[in-house]
Amino acid sequence: MGTPLGAPETTTASVRPESLPTTLTVAPAVRAWLAVAALGAGLLHAALAASAPLPALVVLATIGAAELAWAVLTLARERPPILKASLFLSLAPVAAWAGVATIGATSEAGTILALPPLPLAVASLLNVAVALTIAIVLRRGRPAAQNTGAGRFVAALALSAVAVCAVTIPALSVTDAGVGAVTVHLQHEGH
Template sequence: MTQVTRLLIALAAVCAGLIHLALVVGSPVPIAVFAAAIGTAELAWGLITFVRDRIEAPVVVLSVALFPLVGWAAIVAAGAVSGATEAAALPVLPLGIAAVFDLAIALVIARRLRDGERKVIRTTGAEPSAPRLLIPLFIGSLAAALLVTPALAATEAGAYAQPHGEHDADFVPQKGDPIQLPDEHGH
């Protein structure tokens, strides 16, 4: 695996983790616990993968990358069968975008496992030149931002976010004043 590939799947893991953590807000407790656990694991693994030059336990990584896909499918299927409204209320856009990131991780790891790297996937090859490293990372970061931003906005946490440009003097508490949040127009 090249350094660029390792860094891009680490970025994908961080993006999926952020989306799953944003889904915690407003979700029913069992779904919130599931999303918090998966999001934390993805975020931690992504950050560790940024720092290290290898991927430890790729079989576990593959399982964790596929677990949210199977979990969300099970939740939606159970909700459809039982008629539970909580499962029907899950936001499709964030789940779909997180699934894209998780599938990208799973595909890269599965490819490396197929090549026989079971215990550790090491970064191979010489260190790339700056353009060969920075251009793919810039494109990957741009794509991640273009996908993660609408996904986060489509979550309950994004619905309550203060829109840009709408901060005024009433939003910032003055010394000694109790904090009073501005009206959020229907939130």
């Protein structure tokens, strides 16, 4: 049917808010990247906690455990948990490190927290990458195609793992946990 002027009728059902999906799914390849990046940041925060003073140990261990749990849940589900909040939560460790570094640089006593800067910088880089990826997913605002094939998911997972390992492993090697792992291994060279 047409309108009285003969023009075809247009329906607005496709643009009504109720027709939009209530939950935003994330493509498996994107979820793989988010999970691996959060895993790398979580491992770095956990490794830094091993040599930190007690207040920083609690904060770093909590941040690391949260990132590791979020990484596992992100990989296991169609939608990362607390997606909108994760945008800001992933930047919280970056803000905390920037605050501690600023206070340490401006205080007369020198640095407040003497943790190696490389692992903190790499963890911050990974957290910013997670936040940027979430921001892009939220900005797009449309559900992702879920049937993209296992090959694409495996390739994205492998590329994500290679990229994150390339920055995480060298950063882990300068933490006390990384140095301790090498030292223990060298003491047991007969195995």
